[in-house]
Amino acid sequence: MRELLRLFGYVRPYVPSLSASVLLMAFAGAAHGLIALLIQPIFDRVLNPSSPEQDVRLFDVPLLNHTIYLNDLVPSSIHNVWTMTAAAILTAFLVRGIADYLGNYLINRVGLSAVTDLRQQVFDRVLHQDAQFFDENSTGSLMSSIMNDIEKIQVATSHILADWLRQTFVALALVIVIVQRDWKLALFSLTVLPIVMLPTAKLGRRIRRSTRKAQDDTAVLNQILQETISGHQVVKSFGAEHYESNRFHEAARRLRRSNLKYVAQQAISSPLIEFLGALTIVGLLTYARSQIRQGQMSTGEFTSFVIALLMLYEPVKRLVGIHNIFQQALGASQKVFEYLDREILIREKPHAKELKRFQQSIRFDGVSFHYPSAPDTVVLDDVTLEVKAGEIVALVGPSGAGKSTFASLIPRFYDPVKGQVTIDGVDLRDFQLASLRSRISIVAQETFLFNTTVAENIGYGKPGATEQEIRDAARDALALEFVDQLPDGLRTMLGERGARLSGGQRQRIAIARALLENAPILILDEATSHLDTESEILVQPSARQPDFGRTVVVIAHRLSTIRRADQIVVLDRGKIVETGKHEELVNAGGVYQRLHELQFHEAS
Numbered sequence: 001m002r003e004l005l006r007l008f009g010y011v012r013p014y015v016p017s018l019s020a021s022v023l024l025m026a027f028a029g030a031a032h033g034l035i036a037l038l039i040q041p042i043f044d045r046v047l048n049p050s051s052p053e054q055d056v057r058l059f060d061v062p063l064l065n066h067t068i069y070l071n072d073l074v075p076s077s078i079h080n081v082w083t084m085t086a087a088a089i090l091t092a093f094l095v096r097g098i099a100d101y102l103g104n105y106l107i108n109r110v111g112l113s114a115v116t117d118l119r120q121q122v123f124d125r126v127l128h129q130d131a132q133f134f135d136e137n138s139t140g141s142l143m144s145s146i147m148n149d150i151e152k153i154q155v156a157t158s159h160i161l162a163d164w165l166r167q168t169f170v171a172l173a174l175v176i177v178i179v180q181r182d183w184k185l186a187l188f189s190l191t192v193l194p195i196v197m198l199p200t201a202k203l204g205r206r207i208r209r210s211t212r213k214a215q216d217d218t219a220v221l222n223q224i225l226q227e228t229i230s231g232h233q234v235v236k237s238f239g240a241e242h243y244e245s246n247r248f249h250e251a252a253r254r255l256r257r258s259n260l261k262y263v264a265q266q267a268i269s270s271p272l273i274e275f276l277g278a279l280t281i282v283g284l285l286t287y288a289r290s291q292i293r294q295g296q297m298s299t300g301e302f303t304s305f306v307i308a309l310l311m312l313y314e315p316v317k318r319l320v321g322i323h324n325i326f327q328q329a330l331g332a333s334q335k336v337f338e339y340l341d342r343e344i345l346i347r348e349k350p351h352a353k354e355l356k357r358f359q360q361s362i363r364f365d366g367v368s369f370h371y372p373s374a375p376d377t378v379v380l381d382d383v384t385l386e387v388k389a390g391e392i393v394a395l396v397g398p399s400g401a402g403k404s405t406f407a408s409l410i411p412r413f414y415d416p417v418k419g420q421v422t423i424d425g426v427d428l429r430d431f432q433l434a435s436l437r438s439r440i441s442i443v444a445q446e447t448f449l450f451n452t453t454v455a456e457n458i459g460y461g462k463p464g465a466t467e468q469e470i471r472d473a474a475r476d477a478l479a480l481e482f483v484d485q486l487p488d489g490l491r492t493m494l495g496e497r498g499a500r501l502s503g504g505q506r507q508r509i510a511i512a513r514a515l516l517e518n519a520p521i522l523i524l525d526e527a528t529s530h531l532d533t534e535s536e537i538l539v540q541p542s543a544r545q546p547d548f549g550r551t552v553v554v555i556a557h558r559l560s561t562i563r564r565a566d567q568i569v570v571l572d573r574g575k576i577v578e579t580g581k582h583e584e585l586v587n588a589g590g591v592y593q594r595l596h597e598l599q600f601h602e603a604s
Helices: 002-009 012-037 039-046 081-127 131-136 139-157 159-181 183-190 192-230 232-237 241-267 269-293 299-341 403-408 433-438 454-461 467-476 480-484 503-517 533-544 591-603
Strands: 057-061 066-069 361-369 380-388 392-396 418-423 440-443 521-525 551-555 567-572 575-580
Touching: 002 299, 012 039, 012 057, 012 081, 012 159, 012 299, 039 081, 039 299, 057 159, 081 139, 081 159, 081 299, 139 159, 139 192, 139 299, 159 183, 159 299, 192 241, 192 299, 232 241, 380 403, 380 418, 380 551, 380 575, 392 403, 403 521, 403 551, 433 440, 440 503, 454 467, 454 503, 467 480, 467 503, 503 521, 567 591, 575 591
Parallel strands: 392 551, 392 567, 440 521, 521 551
Antiparallel strands: 057 066, 361 380, 361 418, 567 575
């Protein structure tokens, strides 16, 4: 129920359109009821020429003690029964058609608008989540929720909601008709409704659980699909096509079982209603024979009652199906609302400061860190270090020493569990996130390029950059030479993740993007690993730009490329074990010397 109320909360901005659609659907339902009412005069008057001439009675209004006649609803110039009935039939169908069309359009507009708002809110929430959130949730499951789960909600809140309004008002109008015809007979006929509704409610709860299971299985299938397509080269290089095919097959089978379980539960209601309806009709026919023989009911009245009752079973059956679809949407909404309710761990304080400029230093004071998923594994242990403005500081050490984690604390992708990181003496947590990150450019170890042009990829961090600025950045990153040789130069589409470029070319584009942003702090996390040594040595000085005073934090495994660093920091098992320049460390007998000798031996 809570999920349903939250979903309808997104409809609140569109209440005027929703109200108009409800009114229009009420008109459509009333017109449907009028069609059922017209069955009696057709049998008793139009098809019975010997019937006496009198006003055509439609129905009585009990509380007002008033009878409404068909003659009251048509122009006074029309007196012929057939003409009045024909005009009423055509008018009822016309009104129903127009009201149904307009009501259906408006309710779909409301539903689609509300779900668009929901999808945007979920996307924005996911977009602003911290790094831990993306560590915990796979790409496939996130995409499945934002697209597939919300798609089920969209179906329920657009044309299914329109159908619910339509069938509800039709059912209400038809109930009024059968009660008007014979309330005792109506009471007997409607006793089957509780028999239908009780199992339907239980089925609805099962359907919600089955839907959630099916959506989770869909997310797993999407994850396998995403991984296999993105990692197609790895799959092919290891000859793992058969393994991935089996993995996909098993996931698809689980999804099929979940969907079949939903189908089996959802399909029970329709035959149940139809069988109970058949029992009701048999009972009615038995009762009607005696009533007509005794002259207490005309053939037209009974025919009108039975047809209205038969017409009523269709909307009841549809409403049961709609209830199941709503349960399906509620099951899908659970995961969506989980994402919306998940607290963002990296947040800025209510009155956070703007980082206007970086002038002095970045300082780590007694910083310790472990990932939330592995609290017993210390990644950084009591790290204290100062990086002065304008310096190039290189982080080196064995794999898993904590180098990338150290760099990720500067833009606050994570917060330390102990100690603090400061810029110019101010704790990073006191700065506005946007202003902090606008002062930092990052070239990550895994280069990511968008499926757009070279120019748009380079200019991503500086909207509105001129073509000359983009060319200058490409030149500084040693990318302009190969860019000019591409079919459309800067306007060449790169494909997904820059698939049309080599690894080294992708890294140069990423470096150009960071240089163009021109932030005072630049983090290069293995950013030149795909470049040859000569290119790497040439690119790194352009990253420094001494006249600008850019501060560079470099993570590199190739020690030959960081000899010019102002400070080399050696990390091992989360601790700083050595600091100094290359000349000081290379013969100090520590970790750096060992790494240098290993690389020198490999090179030899």
